[in-house]
Amino acid sequence: MASEEKTKVVLLACGSFNPITNMHLRMFELARDHLEDTGRYKVVKGIVSPVGDPYVKKGLIKACHRVRMARLATENSDWITVDDWECQQIKWVPTANVLRHYHGELISNENIDDDVDKGKGRKRRKLEDNENAGQSSRINTNADTPQLKLLCGADVLESFGVPSLWKTDDIEEIVSHHGMVCITRSGCDPEKFINQSDLLYKHRENIHVVREWVTNDISATHVRRSLRRGQSVRYLLPDPVVNYIQENNLFSAESEQNNADVILAPFQR
Numbered sequence: 620m621a622s623e624e625k626t627k628v629v630l631l632a633c634g635s636f637n638p639i640t641n642m643h644l645r646m647f648e649l650a651r652d653h654l655e656d657t658g659r660y661k662v663v664k665g666i667v668s669p670v671g672d673p674y675v676k677k678g679l680i681k682a683c684h685r686v687r688m689a690r691l692a693t694e695n696s697d698w699i700t701v702d703d704w705e706c707q708q709i710k711w712v713p714t715a716n717v718l719r720h721y722h723g724e725l726i727s728n729e730n731i732d733d734d735v736d737k738g739k740g741r742k743r744r745k746l747e748d749n750e751n752a753g754q755s756s757r758i759n760t761n762a763d764t765p766q767l768k769l770l771c772g773a774d775v776l777e778s779f780g781v782p783s784l785w786k787t788d789d790i791e792e793i794v795s796h797h798g799m800v801c802i803t804r805s806g807c808d809p810e811k812f813i814n815q816s817d818l819l820y821k822h823r824e825n826i827h828v829v830r831e832w833v834t835n836d837i838s839a840t841h842v843r844r845s846l847r848r849g850q851s852v853r854y855l856l857p858d859p860v861v862n863y864i865q866e867n868n869l870f871s872a873e874s875e876q877n878n879a880d881v882i883l884a885p886f887q888r
């Protein structure tokens with residue numbers, strides 16, 4: 620398939636990134652290889668979107684530090700960027716709404732490009748229901764607007780089964796309008812989980828499960844625990860992130876108690 624015929628994809632990783640680890644970065648590489656190996660996709664961009672403080676997860680440190688660490692971790696990447704839109708919002712933003720926001724941005728970027736290209740006849744335009752943006756109006760989208768896919772670990776997919784954590788409509792919007800790339804994680808069985816859910820099974824073509832053959836149990840929880848114990852976290856995180864944590868004395872026994880008595884935002888709805 621010629622490269623101009625491939626479907627462009629933008630990968631969006633939503634998470635706490637408390638702190639960002641090498642595994643978070645590796646997820647992007649694994650997802651890009653997997654999609655591009657199918658010969659059908661061209662991954663054009665990766666976005667790291669740290670969750671906002673109003674998510675109030677236990678142990679979450681301030682978003683400004685999490686964003687700075689994510690920026691340090693990605694500074695040498697030519698395709699992964701960090702966007703602080705989500706964590707600038709006053710309230711916690713459900714993931715379906717985050718996807719809606721970035722999908723809207725992709726459409727408006729394409730429309731700007733399209734205006735520039737006007738007269739060259741290079742781009743086909745089509746009218747599409749803008750269901751993704753939750754609007755009843757019809758807006759112009761280009762046929763080659765990139766698809767936006769949620770990049771996550773299999774634990775996030777399996778968290779769809781936790782009562783009241785996700786709205787069914789949000790799950791449906793994510794898997795039907797956008798799609799997911801899901802990286803296997805030890806203790807998870809995403810294929811089985813998809814098979815056992817009628818909704819996920821219906822949209823299984825949109826859920827790309829990527830097997831990480833090198834078992835990699837790096838988690839932010841493990842990193843924070845090591846830091847509390849004064850143990851080294853070098854090589855689990857990019858060096859500039861390790862240095863930033865040391866310089867700012869992040870992740871202590873005290874910070875682990877942040878939001879300890881608060882109900883996680885999705886459960887407050």
Ligand SMILES: Nc1ncnc2c1ncn2[C@@H]1O[C@H](COP(=O)(O)OP(=O)(O)OP(=O)(O)O)[C@@H](O)[C@H]1O
Pocket residue numbers: 632633634635636637642643646770771772773774775802803804805835836837838839840841
């Ligand atoms: N080792 C891993 N394998 C696969 N996916 C991972 C791994 N570590 C993190 N992820 C994924 O990265 C995304 C962001 O995760 P998050 O920032 O919550 O990190 P985490 O390590 O799971 O955090 P915590 O340990 O604090 O719960 C999630 O989709 C999560 O599933």
Ligand SMILES: NC(=O)c1ccc[n+]([C@@H]2O[C@H](COP(=O)(O)O)[C@@H](O)[C@H]2O)c1
Pocket residue numbers: 633634635669670674676712713714715775784785786789885
């Ligand atoms: N209903 C929802 O949209 C919903 C529920 C739980 C977590 N999330 C998102 O998942 C990401 C990862 O959260 P955890 O770090 O708690 O696994 C965060 O970005 C969070 O906003 C979304």
